[in-house]
Amino acid sequence: xxxxxxxxxxxxxxxxxxxxxxxxEAIRSADPYEAxxxxxxxxxxxxxxxxxxxxxxxxxxxxxxxxxxCSMAKAVEEVLEGKIVEGLAVTKYGYALxxxxxxxxxxxHPIPDENSMKGAQLGVELAKKVGxxxxxxxxxxxxxxxxxxxPEDGISLEDKMKTxxxxxxxxxxxxxxxxxRKHISKVKGGKLxxxxxGTLISLILSDVVGDPLEAIASGPTVKDPTTFQDAYRLLKxxxxxxxxxxxxxxxxxxxxxxxxxxxxxEDLPNVHNFLIASNSLACExxxxxxEELGLNAYIxxxxxxxxxxxVAIAFGSIIEEIYHRERPFKRPCVLIAGGETTVxxxxxxxxxxxxxxxxxxIARKISGLRGxxxxxxxxxxxxxxxxxxGGLVDSYTLETLKERGIDVEEFLKAHNAYEALKExxxxxxxxxxxxxxNSIVIAVIL
Numbered sequence: 001x002x003x004x005x006x007x008x009x010x011x012x013x014x015x016x017x018x019x020x021x022x023x024x025e026a027i028r029s030a031d032p033y034e035a036x037x038x039x040x041x042x043x044x045x046x047x048x049x050x051x052x053x054x055x056x057x058x059x060x061x062x063x064x065x066x067x068x069x070c071s072m073a074k075a076v077e078e079v080l081e082g083k084i085v086e087g088l089a090v091t092k093y094g095y096a097l098x099x100x101x102x103x104x105x106x107x108x109h110p111i112p113d114e115n116s117m118k119g120a121q122l123g124v125e126l127a128k129k130v131g132x133x134x135x136x137x138x139x140x141x142x143x144x145x146x147x148x149x150x151p152e153d154g155i156s157l158e159d160k161m162k163t164x165x166x167x168x169x170x171x172x173x174x175x176x177x178x179x180x181r182k183h184i185s186k187v188k189g190g191k192l193x194x195x196x197x198g199t200l201i202s203l204i205l206s207d208v209v210g211d212p213l214e215a216i217a218s219g220p221t222v223k224d225p226t227t228f229q230d231a232y233r234l235l236k237x238x239x240x241x242x243x244x245x246x247x248x249x250x251x252x253x254x255x256x257x258x259x260x261x262x263x264x265x266e267d268l269p270n271v272h273n274f275l276i277a278s279n280s281l282a283c284e285x286x287x288x289x290x291e292e293l294g295l296n297a298y299i300x301x302x303x304x305x306x307x308x309x310x311v312a313i314a315f316g317s318i319i320e321e322i323y324h325r326e327r328p329f330k331r332p333c334v335l336i337a338g339g340e341t342t343v344x345x346x347x348x349x350x351x352x353x354x355x356x357x358x359x360x361x362i363a364r365k366i367s368g369l370r371g372x373x374x375x376x377x378x379x380x381x382x383x384x385x386x387x388x389x390g391g392l393v394d395s396y397t398l399e400t401l402k403e404r405g406i407d408v409e410e411f412l413k414a415h416n417a418y419e420a421l422k423e424x425x426x427x428x429x430x431x432x433x434x435x436x437x438n439s440i441v442i443a444v445i446l
Contacts, residue, residue: 001430001431002020002024002428002429002430002431003427003428003429004020006425007020007392007425007426007428008020009425010396010400010425011373011394011395011396011397011400012370012371012372012373012394012395012396012446014371014446015371015372015373015394015444015445015446016373016375016392016394016444018290018293018295018334018373018444018446019373019374019375019392019442019443019444020375020392021289021293022286022289022290022334022336022375022442022444023286023375023377023440023442025285025286025288025289026282026283026285026286026379026440026442027282027379027430027433027435028285029277029281029282029284029285029286030205030277030278030279030281030282030285030379030435030437031071031434031435032068032071032072032075032141032205032277032434032435033071033072033074033075033434034075035072035203035205035276035277036071036072036075036076036079036139036203036276037075037078037079038276039203039274039276040075040076040079040080040203041079042079042080042083047060047080047135047137047201049201049203049272049274050274052272054135054199054201054272056083056135057133058131058132058133058134058135058198059083059084059085059086059131059134059135060080060083060084060085060134060135060137061084061085061086061087061126061127061129061130061134061135061136061137062076062077062084062086062087062088062089062101062102062136062137062138062139063087063088063123063126063127063136063137063138063139064076064087064088064089064090064091064102064138064139064140064141065089065090065091065119065120065123065139065140065141065144065147065148065217066090066091066139066140066141066142066143066144066147066148066205066217066436067091067092067095067109067141067142067143067147067380067432067434067435067436068091068139068141068142068205068434068435068436069089069090069091069095069139069141069147070089070091070095070096070097070099070104070434071097071434071435072139072141072203072205073087073089073097073099073102073139074097074099076102076137076139077099077100077101077102080137084101084102085134086101086126086129087099087101087102087103087126088102088103088105088119088122088123088126089102089103089104089105089139090104090105090106090107090115090116090119090120090123090147090148091104091105091106091107091143091147092106092107092108092109092143092147092382092432093106093107093108093109094106094432095432095434097434103122105118105119105122107119107146107147108146108147109143109146109147110143110146110164110168110385111146111161111164111165111168112146112147112149112157112160112161112164113157113161114157116146116147116148116149117149117150117151117157119147119148120148120149120150120186120187121150123148123187123192124150124186124187124192124195127192127195127196128195130196130197130198130200131197131198132197132198133198134197134198134199135198135199135200135201136196136198136199136200136201137201137202137203138192138200138201138202138203138220138221139202139203140202140203140204140205140216140217140220140221141204141205141207141217141435141436142205142206142207142208142216142217142380142436142437142438143207143217143380143436144216144217144218144220145177145178145181145188145217145218146164148187148217148220149185149187150185150186150187151184151185151186152184152185152186152251152260153186154247154250154251155184155245155247155248155251156245156247158245159245159247159248160184160248162244162245163180163184163244163245163248164181166240166243166244167180167181167238167240169344169345169349170238170239170240170344171238171307171342171343171344171345172234172238172240172342173209173305173340173342174207174208174209174215174340175208175209175212175215176234176238178208178215178218178219179226179230179231179234180231180234180235181218182218182219182224182226182231182263183226183227183228183231183251183252183255183263184231184248184251184252185218187220188217188218188219188220188263189214189218189219189220189224189226189263189264190214190219190220190221190222190223190224190263190264190268191220191261191263191264192220192221193220193221193222193264193268193271194264194268196270196271197270198270199270199272200221200268200270200271200272201272201274202221202222202271202272202273202274203274203276204216204273204274204275204276205276205277205278205435205436205437206275206277206278206279206437206438207279207340207379207380207436207437207438208340208438209279209302209303209304209305209339209340209438210303211275211278211279211280213273213275214226219263221271221273222264222273223263223264223265223266223267223268224263224264224265226263227262227263228252228255228256228260228262229256231252231255232252232253232256235252277435277437278437279302279338279339279379279437279438279439279440280302280338281437282338282379282437282440283299283302283336283337283338283440284299286334286336286440286442287299287334287336290334290336295332295333295334295444296329296330296332296333296334297333297334297335297336298329298333298334298335298336299336299337299338300315300318300335300336300337301337301338301339302337302338302339303338303339304337304338304339304340304341304439304441305339305340305341305342306341306342307341307342307343307344308341308342308343308354308355308357308358308361309357309358309360309361309412310361311341311358312341312357312358312359312361312362312365312376313361313362313364313365315335315337315358315362315365315374315441315443316361316362316364316365316366316374317365318335319335319362319365319366319369319372319374319443319445320365320366320369322335322445323369323372323445331445331446332371332444332445332446333445334442334443334444334445335441335442335443335445336440336441336442336443337440337441338437338438338439338440338441339438339439340354340438340439341354341355341357341358341439342354343357343384343415345415349414349415349416350411350414350415350416350417350418350419351384351385351386351416351417351418351419352383352384352386352415352416352417352418353378353382353383353384353385353386353388353390353417353418354378354383354384354439355376355377355378355383355384355389355390355391355439356376356383356384356386356388356390356391356417356418356421356427357412357415357417358376358390358391358441359374359375359376359390359391359392359393359417359421359426359428360391360393360408360411360412360417360420360421361412362374362376362393363393363394363397363398363401363408363424363426364398364408366393366394366395366397367395367397367398367399368395368399369395369445370395371395371445371446372394372395372443372444372445372446373392373393373394373395373443373444374392374393374394374441374442374443374444375390375391375392375428375440375441375442375443376390376391376439376440376441376442377389377390377391377428377430377439377440378390378436378438378439379433379435379436379437379438379439379440380432380433380435380436381430381431381432381433382432383439386418387429388418388421388427388428388429389428389429389430389433390428390439391417391421391426391427391428392426392428393421393424393426394426397424397426400423400424400425401420401423401424404423404424406420406423406424408420
């Protein structure tokens with residue numbers, strides 16, 4: 001349930017109302033249940049996906065992992081009712097849904113835990129049960145890298161968790177993080193696909209900028225262009241190598257020497273991957289809704305990346321130019337962007353996430369621009385290790401914080417955006433959306 005009343009209790013209420021309306025439309029369009037229902041059909045004893053037919057000559061097995069695992073699995077159960085032999089869904093704590101035939105396991109995210117490993121082990125066992133005449137339907141969504149985690153031999157759960165934590169704090173982009181994850185995992189980088197004798201069909205919900213299939217949930221069913229050498233280079237680049245557990249360093253060093261299995265490097269004829277929802281589609285839905293409301297709407301980019309607070313300053317500069325000079329667009333208008341910003345953390349951080357930091361940072365640029373509001377959120381409803389989806393700020397936010405004695409610069413430096421936004425009634429709470437197509441920024445300029 002969105003904390004709508006609190007967000008609209010003060011400030012540029014009309015602009016914020018529009019931003020929330022567009023946000024709801026973006027999330028609705030990325031609904032994983034609806035996305036599966038749109039593409040998956042069952043007719044004449046055939047599974048049909050986007051017009052491609054797969055005859056059912058044996059049993060159907062289902063393996064789902066990610067934040068949207070249960071929503072996707074629920075849709076599959078409804079379409080293929082009675083045809084499923086066995087299934088497993090691994091999702092984040094609090095994201096479970098009751099399913100009829102498919103077993104559900106909740107696990108840790110963004111830091112994996114014992115259940116992440118248990119879920120992956122059971123998933124591997126399920127994949128190995130699939131015979132040559134059977135179909136394995138794999139449902140992949142964001143968060144799958146942490147939730148479906150099985151480290152290579154010699155790497156403990158604790159060492160994998162430590163590596164994951166170091167990467168998340170390094171400022172590395174998600175596809176860079178996943179390059180490393182793939183090379184210390186038994187299931188990522190196409191290794192899951194290698195286990196399947198029958199037909200493997202993946203339905204994929206993208207949470208990665210640009211939708212590269214090999215990066216989504218670390219590409220368990222897709223060939224991988226990256227190497228052990230790439231993983232090593234990135235770990236050195238982000239100053240993580242020297243902090244890594246010895247078991248992880250040893251595995252990567254042996255991989256560079258060719259003494260450990262590389263990720264999948266070729267397309268397998270029995271494997272079929274389908275992208276069914278993405279950030280781009282969510283942005284387009286928000287744009288259409290804005291136009292229905294009579295506003296000029298523009299998608300600035302769906303590949304937004306960079307340090308959150310710095311990207312926010314650049315984005316805020318565009319808003320200022322439109323507000324004061326009506327260029328490159330005329331008011332009233334809406335700017336929409338999708339992607340994933342990052343936060344580089346040094347020392348002990350406060351509470352927050354990239355979208356909260358983006359929102360707090362841009363509040364400085366739009367201060368005093370009456371009729372302007374900016375919403376920044378992670379579409380899964382969880383921004384960083386918090387219960388907030390992001391922030392919704394307006395032209396009054398900075399003034400409100402100053403009145404309450406809060407130094408925004410200090411809070412940004414401490415990566416404590418959560419507390420500052422909460423104080424200004426600008427913290428966006430949506431609860432679990434059960435989808436994940438990356439982050440979205442919506443700027444309303446009236």
